[in-house]
Amino acid sequence: MNLAIKDIRHNLGRFIFTSIGIGMLLMIVMGMGGIYRGIIEDATLLIDDIGADIWIVQHDTRGPFAELSRIPQNISYRAQVIPGVASARTFVQHTIQRQYMGKQLRMSVVGLDWPIDKGGWIPLISGERLSQNHYQMIADKTLGLEYGETIKLGKNRYTVVGITSNMISSSGDGIGFFTVQDALNIQFDTSGESIRLERTSRGVRMGKSDLGLKQPALIEFSQQTSSFLPVLSSPSVSAVILKLLPGTNPKQVMSIIRGWDDVSAFTREGERQLLLTGSVEKVRKQIGLFRVLLTIISAIIMALILYTLTLDKIHSIALLKLIGASNWIILKLILQQAFILGISGFGIAYFLGLKIFPHFPRRVILSNDDLIQLGIIVLIISVISSLLGIIKALKVKPNEALN
Amino acid sequence: MKESPAIHVERLKQVYGSGNTEVIAMRHASMSIKYGEIVALLGPSGSGKSTFLTAIGLINPPTSGQITISNQLVLNGSKAMVNLRNFRKKHIGFVFQKSNLIPFLTARENVQITLEINGHSKKYAKNRALDLLSEMDLADRANNYPPMLSGGQQQRVAICRALANKPAVILADEPTAALDSHLGQHVMKLFRDIAHKYGTAVIVVTHDHRALDVFDTIYEMEDGIIKPGQIPQVI
Numbered sequence: 001m002n003l004a005i006k007d008i009r010h011n012l013g014r015f016i017f018t019s020i021g022i023g024m025l026l027m028i029v030m031g032m033g034g035i036y037r038g039i040i041e042d043a044t045l046l047i048d049d050i051g052a053d054i055w056i057v058q059h060d061t062r063g064p065f066a067e068l069s070r071i072p073q074n075i076s077y078r079a080q081v082i083p084g085v086a087s088a089r090t091f092v093q094h095t096i097q098r099q100y101m102g103k104q105l106r107m108s109v110v111g112l113d114w115p116i117d118k119g120g121w122i123p124l125i126s127g128e129r130l131s132q133n134h135y136q137m138i139a140d141k142t143l144g145l146e147y148g149e150t151i152k153l154g155k156n157r158y159t160v161v162g163i164t165s166n167m168i169s170s171s172g173d174g175i176g177f178f179t180v181q182d183a184l185n186i187q188f189d190t191s192g193e194s195i196r197l198e199r200t201s202r203g204v205r206m207g208k209s210d211l212g213l214k215q216p217a218l219i220e221f222s223q224q225t226s227s228f229l230p231v232l233s234s235p236s237v238s239a240v241i242l243k244l245l246p247g248t249n250p251k252q253v254m255s256i257i258r259g260w261d262d263v264s265a266f267t268r269e270g271e272r273q274l275l276l277t278g279s280v281e282k283v284r285k286q287i288g289l290f291r292v293l294l295t296i297i298s299a300i301i302m303a304l305i306l307y308t309l310t311l312d313k314i315h316s317i318a319l320l321k322l323i324g325a326s327n328w329i330i331l332k333l334i335l336q337q338a339f340i341l342g343i344s345g346f347g348i349a350y351f352l353g354l355k356i357f358p359h360f361p362r363r364v365i366l367s368n369d370d371l372i373q374l375g376i377i378v379l380i381i382s383v384i385s386s387l388l389g390i391i392k393a394l395k396v397k398p399n400e401a402l403n
Numbered sequence: 404m405k406e407s408p409a410i411h412v413e414r415l416k417q418v419y420g421s422g423n424t425e426v427i428a429m430r431h432a433s434m435s436i437k438y439g440e441i442v443a444l445l446g447p448s449g450s451g452k453s454t455f456l457t458a459i460g461l462i463n464p465p466t467s468g469q470i471t472i473s474n475q476l477v478l479n480g481s482k483a484m485v486n487l488r489n490f491r492k493k494h495i496g497f498v499f500q501k502s503n504l505i506p507f508l509t510a511r512e513n514v515q516i517t518l519e520i521n522g523h524s525k526k527y528a529k530n531r532a533l534d535l536l537s538e539m540d541l542a543d544r545a546n547n548y549p550p551m552l553s554g555g556q557q558q559r560v561a562i563c564r565a566l567a568n569k570p571a572v573i574l575a576d577e578p579t580a581a582l583d584s585h586l587g588q589h590v591m592k593l594f595r596d597i598a599h600k601y602g603t604a605v606i607v608v609t610h611d612h613r614a615l616d617v618f619d620t621i622y623e624m625e626d627g628i629i630k631p632g633q634i635p636q637v638i
Binding site: 001003006007009010011313315316319320321322323324325326329397398399401402 | 453456457462463488489491492493497499503505506507508512515516517519520521525548564576
């Protein structure tokens with residue numbers, strides 16, 4: 001006869017409410033683990049998915065994710081000729097916050113080097129890749145944009161041609177994928193008045209210079225649109241990413257790039273580590289510590305519940321001892337209840353988590369490894385938290401049944 | 404009925420505390436009860452009845468004296484000659500003032516658990532529990548939880564539990580205290596029938612003088628000493 005189940009069956013209502021309470025507590029522990037995992041996944045998503053073996057960034061910076069990086073676009077041409085490089089792409093990322101449809105829209109803008117990169121690596125849930133160099137975007141579904149919708153950013157309107165999911169930046173903003181040119185246009189969008197003032201200022205500076213005084217035609221030339229001026233470089237990009245040919249040793253390519261004094265380079269793993277030990281490090285630690293704290297609190301609460309459940313049965317336990325029950329029978333009664341409570345609480349936590357976590361603003365990822373780890377922790381908590389009750393029960397003397 | 408006593412206790416003494424705080428709860432308590440004999444132990448509160456019961460119930464060993472049950476020396480002073488828990492579960496049944504049933508088990512399960520603890524198979528335990536409940540006219544209450552039973556029914560379930568393992572001795576502590584006089588008499592007669600039918604030695608500690616005619620022998624206890632008693636004149 002399983003006394004633990006008999007007791008639970010008899011006090012089913014109380015057990016269900018207790019399990020729900022434990023379950024909600026464990027759901028928070030599970031959720032913290034999921035948020036922790038989500039932050040890491042979001043932070044490393046682009047690095048893992050974009051298919052880059054080496055990242056070339058601004059010299060002496062840890063960009064483009066951990067800090068700002070700006071390098072000339074033409075670095076990609078230089079990198080392309082390194083032996084073993086299959087492709088070199090420019091990469092742009094920056095965050096914007098705009099008013100859209102009466103709401104604040106935060107978006108991480110990522111520029112793809114179209115047509116080398118049309119976004120083929122982006123998992124689409126609807127729509128298609130970028131099919132032209134301008135005015136198209138692929139939007140993460142958390143941005144709330146719909147397929148075919150157009151959005152004005154700067155002076156241009158962009159049509160959503162594809163919807164993706166789970167494409168979140170390390171800061172938790174949904175990603176919008178554009179071509180590099182469009183991403184730069186969004187980043188360096190300047191008002192007409194600013195452009196006019198800049199051109200006038202350029203003309204005044206040229207007029208005051210020796211060159212302008214000797215060749216007055218240059219004053220008018222300097223006031224043209226900046227792309228016509230050979231002395232002004234095109235806008236910088238965040239990084240250049242390299243895809244290596246199969247069998248190429250990244251160290252060899254890295255050693256060549258290290259010889260260049262104007263850029264720094266990192267492998268994929270190096271870039272991951274920069275993120276994990278950099279911008280998300282503190283958040284990661286904070287959530288990790290909070291999770292540990294919650295786990296301890298859960299253990300204490302479970303211990304108190306199990307102790308109370310044992311106290312409620314203390315007379316029955318004395319009676320069982322009087323009629324000859326061994327300590328093992330009593331131990332089993334308490335331990336089995338602890339396990340049943342822990343397992344049902346875990347099940348409720350998982351079920352509630354599946355229903356509730358998708359509504360959280362940031363991703364909460366319940367990975368199998370984390371669930372197994374938490375499951376083992378719950379089992380250990382169940383044993384530890386039942387100790388108080390077990391000690392109390394083992395101290396009960398049979399003659400207490402006579403009182 | 405076997406000739407040798409089911410239980411024989413000799414010069415039991417129980418001392419609590421020491422020095423200035425020493426209290427002698429029981430002194431030179433001796434008693435010999437045959438199989439099938441039903442014995443009443445009367446006495447005022449604090450006379451040492453419960454101390455005597457817990458000593459012979461192998462719950463609280465005495466300071467000195469000997470207890471022999473089923474021809475086996477079980478306690479020699481405070482020294483256990485056998486594993487007391489194992490011996491208790493095989494040879495002694497208990498019935499209390501309140502029925503003391505386990506609240507989360509049904510009537511049948513309350514009886515069945517005693518047998519399962521004693522190593523009997525679940526099937527045997529279940530059948531035996533049902534048989535005993537039937538004998539006590541409780542077959543239709545087998546699946547009821549204790550709170551759904553009347554006081555008399557609960558006490559009869561407790562008697563079934565005490566009987567389940569066919570013990571040599573049943574110890575009953577004020578078994579009719581929570582019952583009305585009619586039920587009280589009924590329960591006492593039940594004990595007599597059990598003693599005579601199963602050959603079990605039954606010791607009943609009681610204040611209830613209304614049903615003393617069912618007992619084969621009456622003892623009285625006062626200030627920790629047991630002496631032969633008699634049916635009070637009021638009866």
